[in-house]
Amino acid sequence: MDMSELEFSKALELLRCPKCHGGLDINSVGTLLICKKDPSHRFPIVEGIPSFVKREEISPEDSKWVFEYDEMAERYDEAIKEYDSWLGVNLHEEFRKVIERIPIKSSQHVLDVSTGTGALLILIKEVYPTVDLKLVGVDLSMGMLRVAQRKLRNAGIGALLLHAQVKELPFKDESFDVIIHSGGINTFSDIPATLKEWVRVLKPEGTLLIADEGLSPCARKTQRGLQIVRENKLFGLHPPLEHLPPQLKNVELRWVARDTFYTITCQKLSREELKQLKTEGTEHILIKEMVENMLKKLRTNER
Ligand SMILES: C[S@@+](CC[C@H](N)C(=O)[O-])C[C@H]1O[C@@H](n2cnc3c(N)ncnc32)[C@H](O)[C@@H]1O
Numbered sequence: 001m002d003m004s005e006l007e008f009s010k011a012l013e014l015l016r017c018p019k020c021h022g023g024l025d026i027n028s029v030g031t032l033l034i035c036k037k038d039p040s041h042r043f044p045i046v047e048g049i050p051s052f053v054k055r056e057e058i059s060p061e062d063s064k065w066v067f068e069y070d071e072m073a074e075r076y077d078e079a080i081k082e083y084d085s086w087l088g089v090n091l092h093e094e095f096r097k098v099i100e101r102i103p104i105k106s107s108q109h110v111l112d113v114s115t116g117t118g119a120l121l122i123l124i125k126e127v128y129p130t131v132d133l134k135l136v137g138v139d140l141s142m143g144m145l146r147v148a149q150r151k152l153r154n155a156g157i158g159a160l161l162l163h164a165q166v167k168e169l170p171f172k173d174e175s176f177d178v179i180i181h182s183g184g185i186n187t188f189s190d191i192p193a194t195l196k197e198w199v200r201v202l203k204p205e206g207t208l209l210i211a212d213e214g215l216s217p218c219a220r221k222t223q224r225g226l227q228i229v230r231e232n233k234l235f236g237l238h239p240p241l242e243h244l245p246p247q248l249k250n251v252e253l254r255w256v257a258r259d260t261f262y263t264i265t266c267q268k269l270s271r272e273e274l275k276q277l278k279t280e281g282t283e284h285i286l287i288k289e290m291v292e293n294m295l296k297k298l299r300t301n302e303r
């Protein structure tokens, strides 16, 4: 299911204009989303995928990556399999285990940010085949989204796909129960703003999962680890713990795929805790302390 087949009224409930935060309407022929607050804000629906960002609005840093992903979209799934033999892992199975740990209930809204060719959306449906999930995927590469659209259709999985930037999502506040992300955050141009935006669209008590390349402190010290980083610098990067916004709690950091990918899972504070955070700022101190301790431990382990 994409925007052309979706029950529009339901999808529109989630969406808001990324420019002025007004609600959106669809035109009678289903080719445009039009802002209710300022009708000059118009977003084309291109072959079922609403596009919320123009090329010139993308930073040069992000453009470079989008260009690469557009170029390699059709080959991406094959290319990523090369990681498996190189690292001696089965990433699909590793991510399946990660997804299995997310508490998923029926009727939940799940957002996959930087969905690429839709791997996590398909995986989540494989893991929870009978659960009624509202799946949404966002990416900045139309090439990758086209491949995701085809794969999801072939698998009979209904999902709303959108062309948008990770740091300017076209959703109302508190729209999603679960947000998942794999394989992009390491190279995003503004990680603090991006995480802030994800937390904005996450519901109170909602779950956030982030996974990307980055060796564990132990793996960094081994010959194998040193070789991996020499061949691909992304594996030398660290989990972006220090950028986690204060509205999060229960942060868990793990490594999967033979210590080559980090995963961060956490929850957004409850409504009550969020209120307290606004008035007292106490939770902010809690997450700061927790993250500082985690970082201290990481640095000690790396020595
Ligand atoms: C390595 S791929 C990962 C795709 C998918 N999540 C997976 O695990 O296979 C990274 C994706 O991030 C997307 N991306 C990069 N920068 C982005 C941005 N600023 N906003 C949205 N998506 C972005 C790319 O287009 C690409 O599809």
Ligand SMILES: [Zn+2]
Residues within 6 Å of the ligand: 017, 018, 019, 020, 021, 022, 035, 036, 037, 038, 041
């Ligand atoms: Zn608007």
